[in-house]
Structure formats: structure tokens, C-alpha cells
Amino acid sequence: MALNSGPPAFAPYYENHGYQLENYPPGHLVNTNAYVPYPAPYCPSAVPQYIPRVLTHTSTPATVHLQPKSSSGIVFTSKAKKIVCIVISMGIILIGAVIATIFLWKFVKNSCPNSGIECGTSGTCISPTNWCDGISHCPSGEDENHCVRLYGPKFILQVYSSHNKSWYPVCQDDWNDHYGKIACKDMGYNMNSFFSSRGITDDIGATSYMKLNLSAGNVDLYEKLYNSNVCFSKMVVSLRCIECGTMTKVNRLNRIVGGTNAAPGEWPWQVSLHVQGVHVCGGSIITPEWIVTAAHCVEEPLSNPRYWTAFAGILRQSVMFYGSGYKVQKIISHPSYDSETKNNDIALMKLQTPFVFNEKIRPVCLPNPGMMFEPTQLCWISGWGATYEKGKTSDFLKAVMVPIIEPWKCNSRYVYNNMITPSMICAGYLRGKIDSCQGDSGGPLVTKKDSVWWLVGDTSWGSGCAKTNRPGVYGNLTVFTDWIYQQMQANR
Known part of the structure; x- marks a missing residue:
């Protein structure tokens, strides 16, 4: 957690150390001319969004180097090496063309006629009406894997209707x-983590619901549900699958604004991820078995889960040295992660043995679809990262408050010049002085809404630490919530 001489007390100004990995693989000086301005407006309708649609403008690229906290450069000076690079580049272009041709052929070959939907990568096509109908039509059951979701800050249970091709709240009746x-x-x-299921007043004004048909007999839950315009209780189901987003030491939050050591019970979802006894990255607990971190943390040669150990509920690295931690069973990186642009920089770790929750170890809530936050929503970052650029990691867990920075500001020519995609969020102060730094990678960017703490992002990248006009960049968790649930389903 980098912290330069702080901004004026009356108004902390924009700044944030972008994400920077420790011991990151070499060769990540990026030519900003390679970045194509992201099409705008972009507003994926099926996922939650924090920030309203904004147009990004195209301008002359600024000089920015992506730094996942720990990178080293290799300088080539000889003409021979330049020739080799040219030959390799031409080869890569040719290989890329061949791969693109193959993918195009597969897309044309597997595209489904008559508005059918393809089952994953199997090439099997089924009718849209067969999705979420209680019967598996796809070879791996993909059509029945995402038929339920939690919506908005009140965790309203919604079920997908294959007949009407829309999501509906579940009536509390029965x-x-x-x-x-x-x-x-x-x-x-x-199911051991189940927290609560209760009826709440329908303040969304739904005109149609999914209701239980108790006379349907002993059949699948979704075969018991039917669409109805009547809900006698006038209440909808609020479902909490896990008690998440709670913190015991809320009375001490005002200490964090300047960037300070965390107290016991604060940020209980924060984990330290070690390789051979050394802190490398941070992460966030979302269930007893699952941790969210950054994909760049687990790139080769660190993609083997046996290398990693997670520590939770401990504030000091020096204390972790004497602990055994939690071994990692599986690592799942986002399939569309780009190691150069850091697009889709998210990964999941599944533990061999689950966490035992207590006052010091608790999960943070994943953002639900329908969550809306202010364009400059106040958030908090935490970690054991360096307290200054190229410094050593901190022994004590530190945290600091940072506001979200609107995309149009972060994509301006003076900041990151259209390098920020919809899968990223900028947060911090454009003036500098407060930011994440090397060692904070993968750690949480959280905010509090409706008395619940939500995971807004994971620390991803930045240009240096706490530099002017170089705020921190975080993976946008609202874009990845569906993907996270899919991985949890497939790897139970």
C-alpha cells in the first residue's frame, strides 16, 4: 500500500498506485499504440454495472507502461537480435492468421441455424425454449447451469423463464x-454455508412472478415453478446463500482514510497468497472454499496450485511465517485474460480444506446484477504491498480509501488514453500520493452499500505507484460475477 506525502486533509485528491505484481514475469513494457480505443458506449445488459455509459474519446497515446507489480525489462542492442525479432514477429503474424482462420471456420461450422443456441464448445444446437426448462439437453448440461440469480442489493431471488425468455422474481408464497x-x-x-431465505416487500413493482406449484410432486425445483401474474403475499424471496460482507470493527473505519494499519476484525476477507513462504499477491474470500485474485498473479511459472498457500485472519506477514496456511487445490484463470493489456485480469483459487469463519475470517459479497453505484463511489483497498514504488512489502496489513474514477477521466489522453476496457475500473486520486503498489495485486477493492460490503474489483495494474495521473486499475467484478458462479458450479 503505497503512501506518499498525503493530499490536503480537507479534500483527498485523485491518486492510486495501479496494480503492480511482485516477481512478475519479464518483458511487460507495453507500446500504447497497440491499444485500440474500446468501442463506446459499452453497457452489458446482463451484468451489473457501477458506472453509467460514457463515451470515450480517441486521442494521441500517452506514454504508459503497464506494471503488474514486479516486472523486469530485457534490452536488446545487437543488430542480430533485431533481425531475429523481425523474423519471429513475422512468424507470429503468420501463425495468428492461421489460428484466426481456424477459429472462423469453427464458428461458421458450429453456428446454429434457426436461432438455435450452441451448447458450449460441443457444437450441439438446441432451441432457446429448452434452456432452464428442468431438463438437460446439452451434453454437459450447460442449458441448466445458470437459471437462478440474486438481484440487486437486497439479494432478490430471480429465476429465468425459458418460455418468456426473461428473469422474474420468485413469489414468497409457499x-x-x-x-x-x-x-x-x-x-x-x-449448502452448509446457507444463511437465510425470507420474504421482503416487492418494491420493484414486478407484474409477473415465478411461483411454486406444490402439486407438481417430487420433481426438480424449476419444474415446480411456473409464471404467474399473481403473488398473494405480495412479497418476493430474498436469498442469502452465505453470510457475507460483514465486519466487526466498523467503528474504526475513519482511521483508514490516510492509509493505516488494519485492526483485528477489519477486512476479514483479505488473504495473503504465498509461494515458498513469500507473500506474492493478495486475494478475497468469497466462500469457505473459494478465493478471488488476479490472473496475472498465477501466470506461468506460478500456475501450479501446489506452489500456493493462502493465509487469512492474520495481519502481519512475520506471523504467517510460522503458520501452515491453507493449501490451494485448483486455480482457474479467466479464459480471455490478456497478459499484455491485463484485460479480464481475474482468477479463482479453490482450497483443499475450507476456511473456518470467525470474527477475523469472513467472506465479502459478490456484486449482484442490478447493483448501481455512484460514478465516484468511495471504496477501500487493502494489502501488504510496498509502501513506496520498488519498495519492500509491508509487514502489516494496510488499507486506504479511494474513490472510483469515471471511465472518461481514466481514458483521457493525460491518464491512460483509452487503455481502460469495460472489464476494468480505475480508482484512486489523480494527484497521486495514495495507491496500491507491488504486492497488492489480486487484493480487494470493496465498498459498503445497504450495510453490506461488496467486492467491486481486484487489484490489477498501474503505471508505477501513486504517480500523478496514474491511478490504480482494478478488474471489474460486476463483469465477472456470472463467470465466477459458473466456475463454482462446475467445480463443486
């Missing part, structure tokens, strides 16, 4: 915890 546990299991949660 609902109970048993059905709630089934719905949570279908989202990838362990």
Missing part, C-alpha cells in the same frame, strides 16, 4: 429454506 438451499446449490454454493 417458499421455504429447503427450496432456498436448492437454489443456492445451483449457483455453486455449498
Whole structure:
């Protein structure tokens, strides 16, 4: 957590150390001319969004070097090496053309006629009406894997109707915890973590619901549900699959604004990820078995889960040295992660043995679809990263408050010049002085809304630490929530 001489006390100004990895693989000086301005406006309708649609403008590229915190450069000076580079580049271009041709052929070959939907990569096509109908039509059951979701800050349970091709809230009539546990299991949660299922007033003004048909007999939950315009209780189901986003030491939050050591019980979802006894990256607990971190943390040669150990509930690195930690069973990086641009910089770790939750170890909530935050929403970052650029990692967990920076500001020619994609969020102060730094990578960017702490992003990249007009960049968790649930479902 880098912290230069702080901004004026009356108004902390924009700044943030972008994400920078420790011991990052060499060769990540990026030519900004390679970045194509992202099409705008961009507003994926099926995922939650923090920031309203904004147009980004094209301008002369600024000189920016991506730094996942720990990079080293290799300088080539000889003419021979330049010739070799040219030959290699031409070869890469030719290989890329061949790969593109193959993918285009596969797309044309596997595209589904008559508005059918393809089952994953199997090439099997099914009718849209077969999705979420309670019967698996795809070879791997993809058509029944994402038929339930939690919506908005009140965790309203919604089920997808294959008949109407839309999401509907579930009426509280005849609902109970048993059905709630089934719905949570279908989202990838362990039923042992189930927290609550209750009816709340429908303040969204729904005109149609999914209701239980108790006379349907002993069949799949979704075969019991039917679409109805009537809900007698006038209440919808609020489902909490896990008790997340709670913190015991909320009375001490005002200490964090300047960037200070965390107190016991603060940021209980924060984990330290070690390789051979050394802190490398941070992460966030989302269930007893699962951790969210950054994909750049687990690139080769660190992609083997056996290398990693997670520590939670401990504030000091010097204390972790004497602990055994939690071994990692599986690592799943986002399939579209780009190691150069840091687009889709997110990964999941599944533990061999689950965390035991207590006051010092608790999960943070994943953002639900329908979550809306202010364009400059106040957030907090935490980690054991360096306290200054190229410095050593901190022994003590530190945290600091940073506001989200609107995309049009972060994509301006004076900041990151259209390098920020919809899968990224900028946060910090454009003036500098406060930021994440080397060693904070993969750690949480969180905010509090409706008395719940939500995981807004994971620390991804930045140009240096706490530099003027070089704020921190974070993976946009709202874009990845569906992907996270899919991985949890597939790897229960």
C-alpha cells in the first residue's frame, strides 16, 4: 500500500498506485499504440454495472507502461537480435492468421441455424425454449447451469423463464429454506454455508412472478415453478446463500482514510497468497472454499496450485511465517485474460480444506446484477504491498480509501488514453500520493452499500505507484460475477 506525502486533509485528491505484481514475469513494457480505443458506449445488459455509459474519446497515446507489480525489462542492442525479432514477429503474424482462420471456420461450422443456441464448445444446437426448462439437453448440461440469480442489493431471488425468455422474481408464497438451499446449490454454493431465505416487500413493482406449484410432486425445483401474474403475499424471496460482507470493527473505519494499519476484525476477507513462504499477491474470500485474485498473479511459472498457500485472519506477514496456511487445490484463470493489456485480469483459487469463519475470517459479497453505484463511489483497498514504488512489502496489513474514477477521466489522453476496457475500473486520486503498489495485486477493492460490503474489483495494474495521473486499475467484478458462479458450479 503505497503512501506518499498525503493530499490536503480537507479534500483527498485523485491518486492510486495501479496494480503492480511482485516477481512478475519479464518483458511487460507495453507500446500504447497497440491499444485500440474500446468501442463506446459499452453497457452489458446482463451484468451489473457501477458506472453509467460514457463515451470515450480517441486521442494521441500517452506514454504508459503497464506494471503488474514486479516486472523486469530485457534490452536488446545487437543488430542480430533485431533481425531475429523481425523474423519471429513475422512468424507470429503468420501463425495468428492461421489460428484466426481456424477459429472462423469453427464458428461458421458450429453456428446454429434457426436461432438455435450452441451448447458450449460441443457444437450441439438446441432451441432457446429448452434452456432452464428442468431438463438437460446439452451434453454437459450447460442449458441448466445458470437459471437462478440474486438481484440487486437486497439479494432478490430471480429465476429465468425459458418460455418468456426473461428473469422474474420468485413469489414468497409457499417458499421455504429447503427450496432456498436448492437454489443456492445451483449457483455453486455449498449448502452448509446457507444463511437465510425470507420474504421482503416487492418494491420493484414486478407484474409477473415465478411461483411454486406444490402439486407438481417430487420433481426438480424449476419444474415446480411456473409464471404467474399473481403473488398473494405480495412479497418476493430474498436469498442469502452465505453470510457475507460483514465486519466487526466498523467503528474504526475513519482511521483508514490516510492509509493505516488494519485492526483485528477489519477486512476479514483479505488473504495473503504465498509461494515458498513469500507473500506474492493478495486475494478475497468469497466462500469457505473459494478465493478471488488476479490472473496475472498465477501466470506461468506460478500456475501450479501446489506452489500456493493462502493465509487469512492474520495481519502481519512475520506471523504467517510460522503458520501452515491453507493449501490451494485448483486455480482457474479467466479464459480471455490478456497478459499484455491485463484485460479480464481475474482468477479463482479453490482450497483443499475450507476456511473456518470467525470474527477475523469472513467472506465479502459478490456484486449482484442490478447493483448501481455512484460514478465516484468511495471504496477501500487493502494489502501488504510496498509502501513506496520498488519498495519492500509491508509487514502489516494496510488499507486506504479511494474513490472510483469515471471511465472518461481514466481514458483521457493525460491518464491512460483509452487503455481502460469495460472489464476494468480505475480508482484512486489523480494527484497521486495514495495507491496500491507491488504486492497488492489480486487484493480487494470493496465498498459498503445497504450495510453490506461488496467486492467491486481486484487489484490489477498501474503505471508505477501513486504517480500523478496514474491511478490504480482494478478488474471489474460486476463483469465477472456470472463467470465466477459458473466456475463454482462446475467445480463443486
